[in-house]
Amino acid sequence: MDTLFRFFAQFQPLPTKAQEAIREICSVIHLKKNEELQPIGHTCRTIYFVKKGIARIYYYKDGIDITESFSFENSIIARVESLFTTKPSRKAIQIVEDAELIAINATQLFKLYDIHPSIERLFRKIFEKGYVETVNRMESLQFHTAEERYSTLLHEAPDLLRRVPLKYIASFLGITQVSLSRIRATLK
Amino acid sequence: MDTLFRFFAQFQPLPTKAQEAIREICSVIHLKKNEELQPIGHTCRTIYFVKKGIARIYYYKDGIDITESFSFENSIIARVESLFTTKPSRKAIQIVEDAELIAINATQLFKLYDIHPSIERLFRKIFEKGYVETVNRMESLQFHTAEERYSTLLHEAPDLLRRVPLKYIASFLGITQVSLSRIRATLK
DNA sequence: GCATTCCTTTTACATTTGTTAAATAATCGA
DNA sequence: TCGATTATTTAACAAATGTAAAAGGAATGC
Numbered sequence: 001m002d003t004l005f006r007f008f009a010q011f012q013p014l015p016t017k018a019q020e021a022i023r024e025i026c027s028v029i030h031l032k033k034n035e036e037l038q039p040i041g042h043t044c045r046t047i048y049f050v051k052k053g054i055a056r057i058y059y060y061k062d063g064i065d066i067t068e069s070f071s072f073e074n075s076i077i078a079r080v081e082s083l084f085t086t087k088p089s090r091k092a093i094q095i096v097e098d099a100e101l102i103a104i105n106a107t108q109l110f111k112l113y114d115i116h117p118s119i120e121r122l123f124r125k126i127f128e129k130g131y132v133e134t135v136n137r138m139e140s141l142q143f144h145t146a147e148e149r150y151s152t153l154l155h156e157a158p159d160l161l162r163r164v165p166l167k168y169i170a171s172f173l174g175i176t177q178v179s180l181s182r183i184r185a186t187l188k
Numbered sequence: 189m190d191t192l193f194r195f196f197a198q199f200q201p202l203p204t205k206a207q208e209a210i211r212e213i214c215s216v217i218h219l220k221k222n223e224e225l226q227p228i229g230h231t232c233r234t235i236y237f238v239k240k241g242i243a244r245i246y247y248y249k250d251g252i253d254i255t256e257s258f259s260f261e262n263s264i265i266a267r268v269e270s271l272f273t274t275k276p277s278r279k280a281i282q283i284v285e286d287a288e289l290i291a292i293n294a295t296q297l298f299k300l301y302d303i304h305p306s307i308e309r310l311f312r313k314i315f316e317k318g319y320v321e322t323v324n325r326m327e328s329l330q331f332h333t334a335e336e337r338y339s340t341l342l343h344e345a346p347d348l349l350r351r352v353p354l355k356y357i358a359s360f361l362g363i364t365q366v367s368l369s370r371i372r373a374t375l376k
Numbered sequence: 377g378c379a380t381t382c383c384t385t386t387t388a389c390a391t392t393t394g395t396t397a398a399a400t401a402a403t404c405g406a
Numbered sequence: 407t408c409g410a411t412t413a414t415t416t417a418a419c420a421a422a423t424g425t426a427a428a429a430g431g432a433a434t435g436c
Contacts, residue, residue: 061331068327081323084316117305124312128272131319134326135269139256141329142362143249146393166414174330179393181415334423354384367423369385 001026004049004102007074011129012122021116025108029101037093037101044082044089045106050075053099054163058171059091067172069137070096070160076126078106096164146175147183189214192237192290195262199317200310209304213296217289225281225289232270232277233294238263241287242351246359247279255360257325258284258348264314266294284352334363335371 001023008014014022028051031037037055038044048055050071057068057079068091071077082089083106113120140149150173154161161169170180189211196202202210216239219225225243226232236243238259245256245267256279259265270277271294301308328337338361342349349357358368 059327066331068330080316081320084320113309117308120305120312121301121308124308127319128268128315131315131322132269132272134319134322138322138326138329139247141326142256143254143359165412167412171331176394177414178395178416182393185415353382355382364424365384366386366425370423373385 001028001102003051003074007049008122011125012118014118014122015116018112018116018118021112022104022109022119025105025112027103029103031095031099031101033095033098035095037095038079038089040090040092041088042092043086044079047076047078047083047104047106047109048093049102049104050077051100051102053095053101054097055093055099055101056096056164056168057091057093058168065171067168070164070168070172072159076130080127080130096168141174146173146179147187149173150180150183151187189216189290191239191262195237196310199313200306202306202310203304206300206304206306209300210292210297210307213293213300215291217291219283219287219289221283221286223283225283226267226277228278228280229276230280231274232267235264235266235271235292235294235297236281237290237292238265239288239290241289242284243281243287243289244284244352244356245279245281246356253359255356258352258356258360260347264318268315268318284356329362334361334367335375337361338368338371339375 004026005014005019008022029037029048031053037048038046040059048071050073052073054070054072055077056070057077059066059068069077077093079089079091079093081087082091109119109123113123140152144152153169153173166180166184167177170177173180175183192214193202193207196210217225217236219241225236226234228247236259238261240261242258242260243265244258245265247254247256257265265281267277267279267281269275270279297307297311301311328340332340341357341361354368354372355365358365361368363371
């Protein structure tokens, strides 16, 4: 749990009372590779903190598994398009590498916003950062070639390449596995 | 100015004091087609509300003009990747159709967050919505074909097709103008 | 109203990426 | 450890998109 509050401290200092309030709506979860955390069609009402391991958000397009994003140690994972609209999500969360997660009950969290402004501010900042990352990711999908996107990943997240199967990385980059394999071959 | 507060009311009711505080950090701007609102290399410290007209965020990739997004009447435009990081933006804001904008001083706005929790909440919700839209847009760029993206635009934003030059729409869809022209021809 | 500029389409060809299938490599469980 | 499953690469061909150049249309300023 300390890991979580160290993570929070990077964004916003929290009074003890606020910390305690958050602690009460959290629970620790251990999951093995390939297990499903949240299924498709379910409305997202939980925000997860990845303490250890890797999780991914994915969905199906024409029957094909597409990875939207990965979350590693010390980061937040949530299907925001469902969390913020309270609509069912077409996406699921799955464990990619044995993981320890902290589940934060979002329904209760949002209620805490009224009592502890520091908590509202904390999550505002966390999601502002997520927003910025998504804007940057969109830019890379919009106008970088597949090869550029792969090279960038190789530089900025070599860990991802080592720990995540290429089949997931391909769709994350917006290309097929075959195409990714080809790009890797030309870069050797 | 009423338009702005009607827009805000969709997200969050504001006490009169908070409304007054916002009013003080706003100014109305009239701009003509093709005028630059914020140049490249400038750190974004202003949030704009589009009351009338159209604006776009764009940048250059290998010397080519790429449109990242459009904003129409009754919406917010800001270069969030700069606004939330206080880093200079590689992007610029330009007017696409003669516009009337309300400029909100973001530096002062963020100070108001401490005084008026309702204002912090309002903008939290506004940017949460922007976040969701960006996630959805990313999904469309990641795994829909160019033709699918164009058709979706045709259905969901026919106004955009009528009021915005195709050269901007092409890069917005992540393709070249020639390719867009081809897609339009096959759909006739 | 005309000339100029800008926007859009078209053509031809090059390049990239997708598709399908098969071969090879790596991983996992009994 | 072996067999089976899963992941990755390779090959061959099809489809989509990019590039460059030219032509036609539309809009704009003088």
